[in-house]
Amino acid sequence: MTEQTAPTAPEVLYEIRDKVAWITINRPERRNAMAVSTVKALTEAFVEAGEDPEVWAIVLTGTGDKAFCAGGDLKEMDQIARSGRQIHVPMTGLYRNLFETMLEAYKPIVAGINGHAIAGGCELVLSSDVRIAVEGATIGLTEAARGMGANLGSVLLPRLVPRAIALDLLYTARVIPVEEAKEIGLVNKVVPREQFAEELERYVASIITNSPVTLRRYKEMATKSWGLPLPSALRLNVGPNPYLSEDRxxxxxxxxxxxxxQWKNR
Known part of the structure; x- marks a missing residue:
């Protein structure tokens, strides 16, 4: 009799509910750390959600109550190094960069921070638009303590919080409570565990009551105008034009x- 192998649960869950794509990192046994295959699956999920006209907003969260994402899978990285191979270098290779894909998914992205968000997990948070965290979670870029680079974090964090605070967090590699992250403007809301799922659902529902054409316009304008002088930004005119839309x-x-x-998304 042939021994049956139990099917492996997918590393990333993807579900569309009420115009919202729910993307869930599903490796609780590894604190939702991202293996190479996880990063690929997440990238594919964000590309799909970004291109699907039936998706008006995106939620990114993790399975379990321990971690949102512990960053890259260090055990896998060590195995790669021991085999004499080189780990992936950001912004190189065959596939699009995950964080870049998130930034270029021109729909609202809400990070549901269900637990600790460390290193690459923190960069997932930074790449999201709105951040709702559970009480007791922590967040931080620990790459300096591991000899890594936080390529996205080193660029984006100083744009999101005061430069001196960003560099302090980068240089010391310290992890801070989400309550402190809220004080510096990095997290929008911190809620008790028992209210977390309900609050996440409620918040994203408040987004999709609005015109999806306008939501896409906001995201693309806010992203592509970042850093431009005001006169240039005002004339950028990217994304769908709500002024000419049926939704208007x-x-x-x-x-x-x-x-x-009754929005038609056009």
Whole structure:
């Protein structure tokens, strides 16, 4: 009799519920650390969500209550080094960079920080637009203590929080509570564990009541205008144009008729 092998659970779960793509890192036994295969699966998930017209917003979270994501899989990295091979270098190779893919997914991305977000896990948080965290979680870029580079974090963190605070966190590799992260503007909201799932659902629902055309416009304009002088940014005009859309006509008419708008995403 042939021995049956139990099917392996997917490393990344992908589900669409009510116009929202829920992307979940599913490696709780490794604290949701990202192996090479995990990064590839996450990249594919964000490409799919970004291109699907039925997806109006994206939530990224992790399985379990221990970690959102512990970063890169250090055990796998060590095995690669011991075999004499080189680990992947950011912004090189055959596939798009995961964080770049997230930044270029022109739909709202909400990070549901269900546990500790460390190193690459913190960079996933930085690449998201809005961050809702559970009480007791921590966040930090520990790469300096591992001889790594935090390629995305070293560029993006100083743009999100005051430069001196960003460099302090990078130089010391210290991990901070999400409550402190909220104080410096890195996290939007911290909620108790028992309210976390409900609050995450409630918040993303408040996003998708709005026009998906406008949401995509906001994301693309905010991303592509970052760092431009104001006159250039105002004339950038990227993404779908809500002023010329059917959704704009419907939104105004629905307001005047005192009813909920029926968005067509065009």
């Amino acid at each position: 006509v419907e939104g105004v008419r629905a307001f005047l008729e005192k009813r909920a708008p």
